Every structure is written in C-alpha cells, then in structure tokens.
Amino acid sequence: MQIVPDGGVTAPLGFEAAASACGLKSSGAPDLALVVSQRDCSGAGVFTRNQLPAAPVTLDRETLQTHSDRYRAVVTNSGVANACTGPAGLEAAREMQRLTAESLNCNPEQVLVLSTGLIGEQLDVKKLEVGIRQSYAKLSKENGTAAAEAIMTTDTRSKQVAVRVELPGGPITIGGMAKGSGMIHPDMATLLAVLTSDANIAAPVLQRLLRSAVDRSFNRISVDGDTSTNDSVLILTNGASGVEVKDEVSVARFSEALDKVCLSLAHAIVRDGEGASKFVTLLVVGAQDEAGAVRVAKTIATSPLVKTALAGGDPNWGRVLAAAGRAGLELDPSQLGLWISSDGVGELQLVRAGEAADWEEAEATKILAEPEITLRLDLGQGEASATVWTCDLTHEYVSINAEYRT
Amino acid sequence: MQIVPDGGVTAPLGFEAAASACGLKSSGAPDLALVVSQRDCSGAGVFTRNQLPAAPVTLDRETLQTHSDRYRAVVTNSGVANACTGPAGLEAAREMQRLTAESLNCNPEQVLVLSTGLIGEQLDVKKLEVGIRQSYAKLSKENGTAAAEAIMTTDTRSKQVAVRVELPGGPITIGGMAKGSGMIHPDMATLLAVLTSDANIAAPVLQRLLRSAVDRSFNRISVDGDTSTNDSVLILTNGASGVEVKDEVSVARFSEALDKVCLSLAHAIVRDGEGASKFVTLLVVGAQDEAGAVRVAKTIATSPLVKTALAGGDPNWGRVLAAAGRAGLELDPSQLGLWISSDGVGELQLVRAGEAADWEEAEATKILAEPEITLRLDLGQGEASATVWTCDLTHEYVSINAEYRT
Numbered sequence: 001m002q003i004v005p006d007g008g009v010t011a012p013l014g015f016e017a018a019a020s021a022c023g024l025k026s027s028g029a030p031d032l033a034l035v036v037s038q039r040d041c042s043g044a045g046v047f048t049r050n051q052l053p054a055a056p057v058t059l060d061r062e063t064l065q066t067h068s069d070r071y072r073a074v075v076t077n078s079g080v081a082n083a084c085t086g087p088a089g090l091e092a093a094r095e096m097q098r099l100t101a102e103s104l105n106c107n108p109e110q111v112l113v114l115s116t117g118l119i120g121e122q123l124d125v126k127k128l129e130v131g132i133r134q135s136y137a138k139l140s141k142e143n144g145t146a147a148a149e150a151i152m153t154t155d156t157r158s159k160q161v162a163v164r165v166e167l168p169g170g171p172i173t174i175g176g177m178a179k180g181s182g183m184i185h186p187d188m189a190t191l192l193a194v195l196t197s198d199a200n201i202a203a204p205v206l207q208r209l210l211r212s213a214v215d216r217s218f219n220r221i222s223v224d225g226d227t228s229t230n231d232s233v234l235i236l237t238n239g240a241s242g243v244e245v246k247d248e249v250s251v252a253r254f255s256e257a258l259d260k261v262c263l264s265l266a267h268a269i270v271r272d273g274e275g276a277s278k279f280v281t282l283l284v285v286g287a288q289d290e291a292g293a294v295r296v297a298k299t300i301a302t303s304p305l306v307k308t309a310l311a312g313g314d315p316n317w318g319r320v321l322a323a324a325g326r327a328g329l330e331l332d333p334s335q336l337g338l339w340i341s342s343d344g345v346g347e348l349q350l351v352r353a354g355e356a357a358d359w360e361e362a363e364a365t366k367i368l369a370e371p372e373i374t375l376r377l378d379l380g381q382g383e384a385s386a387t388v389w390t391c392d393l394t395h396e397y398v399s400i401n402a403e404y405r406t
Numbered sequence: 407m408q409i410v411p412d413g414g415v416t417a418p419l420g421f422e423a424a425a426s427a428c429g430l431k432s433s434g435a436p437d438l439a440l441v442v443s444q445r446d447c448s449g450a451g452v453f454t455r456n457q458l459p460a461a462p463v464t465l466d467r468e469t470l471q472t473h474s475d476r477y478r479a480v481v482t483n484s485g486v487a488n489a490c491t492g493p494a495g496l497e498a499a500r501e502m503q504r505l506t507a508e509s510l511n512c513n514p515e516q517v518l519v520l521s522t523g524l525i526g527e528q529l530d531v532k533k534l535e536v537g538i539r540q541s542y543a544k545l546s547k548e549n550g551t552a553a554a555e556a557i558m559t560t561d562t563r564s565k566q567v568a569v570r571v572e573l574p575g576g577p578i579t580i581g582g583m584a585k586g587s588g589m590i591h592p593d594m595a596t597l598l599a600v601l602t603s604d605a606n607i608a609a610p611v612l613q614r615l616l617r618s619a620v621d622r623s624f625n626r627i628s629v630d631g632d633t634s635t636n637d638s639v640l641i642l643t644n645g646a647s648g649v650e651v652k653d654e655v656s657v658a659r660f661s662e663a664l665d666k667v668c669l670s671l672a673h674a675i676v677r678d679g680e681g682a683s684k685f686v687t688l689l690v691v692g693a694q695d696e697a698g699a700v701r702v703a704k705t706i707a708t709s710p711l712v713k714t715a716l717a718g719g720d721p722n723w724g725r726v727l728a729a730a731g732r733a734g735l736e737l738d739p740s741q742l743g744l745w746i747s748s749d750g751v752g753e754l755q756l757v758r759a760g761e762a763a764d765w766e767e768a769e770a771t772k773i774l775a776e777p778e779i780t781l782r783l784d785l786g787q788g789e790a791s792a793t794v795w796t797c798d799l800t801h802e803y804v805s806i807n808a809e810y811r812t
Binding site: 049050051052053081083084085086118119120121229304305308309311312314317318319321322324325326327329330331333334336351353354355356393394395397398399401402403 | 457458489491492525711714715717720723724728735737757759799800804
C-alpha cells in the first residue's frame, strides 16, 4: 500500500471533481463541490445516529436503498446544513439532487447529496443551481483539491488522502476528502467524508467494509462529544481499474486500504479540532471486551476536566481515573495502571495498582508539553483493547463556539 | 415551611459544629469541619456511583450498613480527597473516624467521614489529629457557618440553608451545608452535603426520603458532566424536637422540607459552578416518561456547544435540538417546540414544529443576556416532564481547570 502524493477523490481512475462559490457562504468562499464518476458506481453510506437527521441524510438513505449500483455523483454544499428545516428542507435536497442529475444527464437516483453549515436555515435553491452549473463546467482531475476546500466550514485546512494498493487482479486506488473540525460542530456542524475508488466491488461488500472502516476511524474520534445532525460518509466505486474485489485476499487488502484512508481523514479532523493544541491518543488495554474498552476511552475523551488538564499540560492522573470510574464498567482500582508518552519522549508510568506511581513532575510535564501525546490505561481485566483519538479543550474552543454566529 | 435566616447544620435542636485549619490546605485556610449531635441519631447516606469510590465513601457505606441508629458526628476534611489512595487511604479514613470518636468519647461506628480535595494524595493523619482536637474544643451552635466554610475547595462562597416546618406533632428543623463548584471537579473534586434534623425518624424511612430528595436535586444538576469519586450526601436526625415523623402527613411534610433543603443547596452549587456566568434551568416537557425527559435534559446540560453558546448569549437553537437528537430517545422533529425566558423578560418561542419560529434576534439576545435563563423544550410525545439545572461553559472554566494544580 502506498500514499498517492497530494491525492484525493480524483486519484482513482474515472473520477473528476470541481468547486464553485455560489453565495451560500456570506464570506464568498467556495461552497459547492461536485465529485463525478464517468462510469456507474457501486455506492455505500454510513450516517449520523442523531434522531434529527438533516434532509440530505434522509434523502441519501432513501437513494441508497434503491441499490441501483448506478451512482454517478456526490454534490456537497457548505454554509447551510439543511437540518431542522422540515418538509421544505427535504424538497430543497431533492431539488439539489435533480439539478445535479440534469447537468450530468442522468437520473436523480444516481446522485447523492451532502450539506454542512448552520442548522435551521433553508437552502437557497437558486444559488445552488448556479453553483452546480458552474462546477459541472469545471470538472477535472486537477480540481479534487478545490472540492476538498469547498466543503470546509470552521476547518482551518482541507483534508484529503489517497492510497494505491496492489490486488491479485492489479492495482486499485482509494481516495477521499473530509471536513470537520470537531466530530461535530452544531453550527457549521458535521463531519462529512466522500470516498472514491476505481475498484470493482459489489455494493453489499462495500457497505460492510465501509461500516467496519468507519467504526474504527470516524467513530473513534471526539472533539467535543456532540453528535451532528449531518454526519455522513459516502463511498462510490466505479470499477474503472478493471480490478475486481471479490476473492478473500482482494477484500482483505481493499479493506485495509479503506481503513487507512478513513483513519487518515479521521486523524486530520482531530488535528484540526476546534481550538485544539494537542493530538491525544487514548489507548485502553486489559479490558474484558472491545466495547468496554471503547466505552472507557470515550468517557475519558469527552471529560472536560481531562481535556482542560491536557490543555494545561497538567499530569492530573486523578481526572483520568475518575472519568474511567464513571464509564459504567465495573473496575477494580487495585488493577489499574496509567502511562503517558509522546513520540519524542519515552513512556512514564503515572499510576500503579490504582495509586500514584513514583515519578518526577518535571518528567511528566516534559511529555505533556509535546503536541502529540499517548495515554495508555490498563484496566487489568482481560485482553481486549481499543484506541480513541481526541484533542484538548482550550480557551480557543470556547471563543470559537461562544462567538460563532455573531 | 419557612427558611431559618442564616441557618445551617446547627439550626436543628441538639447539633453543634466547629472548624479548624490543620494544614491540609497549603493556603492555611480552614480545612476540617466537625458536626456533632448531643444525642444519638438515625443516619442515611447517598453516594457516588463512580466505580473508583474514595476511601471515606467506602468506609461510610460500611458504617451505615450497621444500621445502629446511634450516629453522633460527621467529620469532613478538605484539601485532600483521599481517593485513589489504596489500602493506606482506607486505613487513614478509619483513623480519622477513630480519632473523632476518641474526642467524642463514643465508638468509631458512630462517626461518618467525608473528604474533598486533590485525588491521589494520602491524608496526613498527624495533621488531622490536631484539627479534630481543635475543632472539638470549639463546638458550638454559632460555628455552623465556620463548618460550611471549612469544607470549601474551588467554591467561591459557602452554601448552607435551614428550613422549619410544622408537623402534626410540633415544629421540626432541617439544616444542611454543601460544597461543590461543579457536580464534580476531579482535583478539588466532589460534591459533599451534610444534612441535619431534630426530627425523630426511623432510618429506613430517612434513607428512602433522602434518596428521593437527592434524585430530584443533586442528581439533577451538572456543571461539567464529570462524576466525582467522592460525591456524598449524609443526613443525621437526632429526635431532639421530640416530634416523630411516622404518620403519612408528617412524612409528606418532612419530605417536602428535605426536598427544599436539597434543592436549595444544589442550586447554590450550580450558581457557584466553576467559571459560570449564567444559571440555566432546562425544562423538558411532553416526554413519554420522566426518565426520557431527564435523559434529554441532561444531554443538553452537558453539551459543550450548547454551554458555550449560552456563555456567548447566542440564541443558537440548532445546538439544543442537535443535543436532544443524540440523547438516545426516538424523536419526531415535527413535534418539537423550544422556548426561552428569564424572570425579567417574557417567554419567546424559537422553534415551532422542529423548525425556526418567527422571532427577532434582538429579543432573543435580550433574554440570553440575563443571568438566569430558562429553556423549555417540548418533545410533543406525552405528559411527562423533568427539570435539570446547569450553567454555561466559559473561558474562566478552562482557566480554572487547565491551571489548577500549577
């Protein structure tokens, strides 16, 4: 498996992209992205579990249920989330789908739609129409990066990646772009990712592999614990490489490459977390099962007190243990161990048998001053483990979110 | 029912209190509080569900299981939480209990102990011994306020209250003190409350009424969503009033007065929430059952995005709905309504049928500028409702918690 330099959604064969500014963002920045395959695609999607899903989420779920294997495009707007917009919002999403199909000369059911931005505002379909036409005219291989930029909201940088992997039948490529500066940001909310591949793969297999990849990447990150109304990860595979993904080896290698793409984009989102100054890896080991390890890791990852201590570079291990203690699992204090480390500096044990281990404040402070930190918590119960990625909670996060709309 | 002016734990007949500074706090501030009844008491307690309970929590659970109805005192230290301290910590808690019993000339099993402060540090029993002796020498009715001050950590003001209520058998008084500047703060962690009454009430009834009062007060507040290792609410009733609480009317009135005391202390904790600039009442109505209403209200109360929007005075209703949507209940968007209000300014409907209602930004901003705000969310599913109290998430919260230990 190798990374394609500067690769994104157009790295796989047969995909083009484009972006335009149609005025949905008051700043005048690009706000419409189009990703188009020259050939019909298998498609799969994974969506938010929020009970108030945005209109595009509702529409895509409906569209993917047709199992047509004839998907051609993903159209995305930023600036307006089209969430909490009622029947008029769903109508606007359908219109967005229809207008894109009109440009591409295909059926609306062949187009998937995504939106991200402020919740509660209606989409201006007139503006969308102009944006879709302008983007269509600019479709090219080179504009993958422009598309990745057009889906940004509070993001400070665009996120894209592509990997190439050799399968028994030949080489295939998987590309992807994502936005999100928090697992969720209710205003300019939402994590969106669009993935593409030139592999030839059946939709049911694709859906299974996507769900598995998402569970181990996007579903393992947290910036602020708030789950968006718009979270969506879509993948289109057009088979342009002529390589089939059907046999066990091909499925395994494709799956591994897809995991890599999802993980890379998920990490990029955490690194760009709102106000984040540190990238934090939480590794929980010694759990009875993976679900328990995830639960403990996510409770630590969403603890304001742990996250503010990390922002302050404070080796406040009591907060980590207290968060673990409220995760809902039975724990035996006397079995707990906690270590901190960073790439540059070796591992330091802070907790042994549930109590303070013997360590120097200066050594701990040095590790926590690094921009990338790993916390390893051993529950001492079994063999299962899980990793979750998060960031710290800073003044900047409060500033961004207290002053966003005004 | 009437409030006793400046009343606290010594307002009921037969209770005395005192405080001293024994050096557990490096600042030299008072850090040991003693509350003593002249007569044997019924006792009841409600404790943290955290799986890593502090040593005093473990010891009090054990002590209350003796059901002796001969409790005499609660001794509390601040500065050190005696949590994550292993067998040595439990030994120190026992020593704290034993030393207090020695001063009072009673059995250790007649004394309950509480600790609050930094997690992971061992209690200095030598200092405790001095503090307990000094406090014992100062026991008086007047020192109730001093006791309430000695249990503070990051609290900016002490919290105490007392109410007097007329029962069929005569008047009784319930008093209480609490500390906490967040439902939890892992460092100077913990919500503690000590309640007293001169009513004569059997322990099983007392335990039931205390659990019910706590469920509707302390368990309905959140500052930062982190659950402490030390949370404890204790009550001692000594019967000094000569009034029995046994018949239905007395139990109902006592329960009402106990609710009032708990709610008053719980509200005082939210008002003193770390960095809080606003006191926020979240009222969820139209739920199918109370548990569902509590779940939605607590999800909103712990959403960093809702809490930062409140800090900024931003009528960002999308964040409130998005939080409700991830609470784990099935919701019908078209049934949702949201209103905001404050004492000074009337109610304003922000959301109707799950979409933006017709309102003026200026009017919403005016309400949100008030120090006390109510959000009322109607789920449109049934008749159940619940209220939860919280505060906003400010720069000050990050400062307090990122810079605490250093």
